[in-house]
Amino acid sequence: MAQTAVRFGILGCANIARQLSRAIMLSPNTALCAVASRSIEKARKFAADNGLPSTVKIYGDYGAVLDDPNIDAVYIPLPTTLHAKWAVAAAEKKKHMLLEKPVALDVAELDLILKACESNGVQFMDGTMWVHHPRTERMREALRDERSFGQLKMIHSVLAYNAGPDFLKNDIRVKPDLDALGALGDIGWYCIRSILWAVDYDLPKAVVAMHKPVYNDAGVILSTGASLSWEDGKVATFYCSFLSYMTFDLTVLGTKGALRVDDLISPFQERYGSFSLVSESDFAQLEQGRWAPAPREHRVGSEVPQEVLMVNEFAKSVGKIKGEGLKPDREWANISRKTQLVMDAVKASMEKGFEAVELVEYI
Incomplete structure (x- = not known):
């Protein structure tokens, strides 16, 4: 049975988000459905500059993506000091999470993120592309x-x-x-x-x-x-x-x-x-x-490109959770924690x- 595309939202319009928005659109098992920035004008400009389809929702608030019931997973390229806040919030909203590196300011902060992921049954992976x-x-x-x-x-x-x-x-x-x-x-x-x-x-x-x-x-x-x-x-x-x-x-x-x-x-x-x-x-x-x-x-x-392979690997894990009822693959979280x-x-x-x-x- 073919996997239903994992529906992505992006929190933040950092430069690296250009690369990942392209990867999400190129990956066969993902769909880019929403982009958010602190201002809707910046989000609109990001969408226009990167040729995003008109079907992609534009939000002027990160929380709006997390509240969107049609979003399965989020990519978070925000500054590191904002990771704990928004990663925990995403996990609590049952959004699977691709978190840009470095994932946290220290291991204590990362443990809060991973605990939220564990408690809510969501997949975690950091954005280290070359390993894929x-x-x-x-x-x-x-x-x-x-x-x-x-x-x-x-x-x-x-x-x-x-x-x-x-x-x-x-x-x-x-x-x-x-x-x-x-x-x-x-x-x-x-x-x-x-x-x-x-x-x-x-x-x-x-x-x-x-x-x-x-x-x-x-x-x-x-x-x-x-x-x-x-x-x-x-x-x-x-x-x-x-x-x-x-x-x-x-x-x-x-x-x-x-x-x-x-x-x-x-x-x-x-x-x-x-x-x-x-x-x-x-x-x-x-x-x-x-x-x-x-x-x-x-x-x-x-x-x-390697970023497409990363997104594809992440989406496969999410698909197994959604479609087969499997638990998240914790190996990626363990590797992130050791790096931290x-x-x-x-x-x-x-x-x-x-x-x-x-x-x-x-x-």
């Missing part, structure tokens, strides 16, 4: 190949972009009352998620923030990093910044091989993503090239003078 790309599963397979990759030893993730003076002065991601986590929340979230992904979401034992983070005058983080360590000897480092050249790199090193990707969160092409893998290589004679064997590029196709725990530990280490913070997963 087919490339990600192919990279996972490469890391699990003990013959060519060996035992995982080290991970390094760098996500940065030189945001420019206007961004650094006016964007919500540098405002303490809107997105107080700054670069740590906006792109550090991706760094942490990529590290946890590489270790099958095994939480580290300890986290140490790097010295000399950069803050703006309002105390919002513009640039920072950290190291993570596990009891079995694995280590990881990351760096995130609004002040450095655009870089979306991930490197994973094993005892026999290394995997590298340089467009992790946003593939250069919508239709495919690439990564390089080198295994048991060594220095070669000059006439044979510098490396033998040379790194191999693996190109993984995707019929649709590590982010909290990085911030705690910064506040404690860059001391090591032992990470405990709270029950």
Whole structure:
């Protein structure tokens, strides 16, 4: 039996909502039915600028979307400081929820959101798109190949972009009352998620923030990093910044091989993503090239953009709840919580003078 389309409403007209409105319309199992902003004029402009169908309802109040009985799920791209309020409200109205990252200011706030989702039987997923790309599963397979990759030893993730003076002065991601986590929340979230992904979401034992983070005058983080360590000897480092050249790199090193990707969160092409893998290589004679064997590029196709795959995956879970009476898939909530725990530990280490913070997963 074909799944009935999951009917979406969007709370907020942030720039990322342009990408997700398109994804919702492209996904075969979703329909965009409503868009809301704090002013109906802004919502109307968003609809016009993005060519939304005339059937999409326009609201000048977020609560109106939650009160609409014809909405099954909501996408929430609001500033992080508003997540707890509107995510809990959405759950209480039985709206399934795709929540933009970072999902909360801290794990205590996230737990309030997840408790509301659990109590009301609604599906939760955060907006980390790259994990849904087919490339990600192919990279996972490469890391699990003990013959060519060996035992995982080290991970390094760098996500940065030189945001420019206007961004650094006016964007919500540098405002303490809107997105107080700054670069740590906006792109550090991706760094942490990529590290946890590489270790099958095994939480580290300890986290140490790097010295000399950069803050703006309002105390919002513009640039920072950290190291993570596990009891079995694995280590990881990351760096995130609004002040450095655009870089979306991930490197994973094993005892026999290394995997590298340089467009992790946003593939250069919508239709495919690439990564390089080198295994048991060594220095070669000059006439044979510098490396033998040379790194191999693996190109993984995707019929649709990764954000469409994310929306489609979310909608499948919602469809199983609506159509088959199944319970929500809690794995996505668990992954979000682990990411938030590590982010909290990085911030705690910064506040404690860059001391090591032992990470405990709270029950």
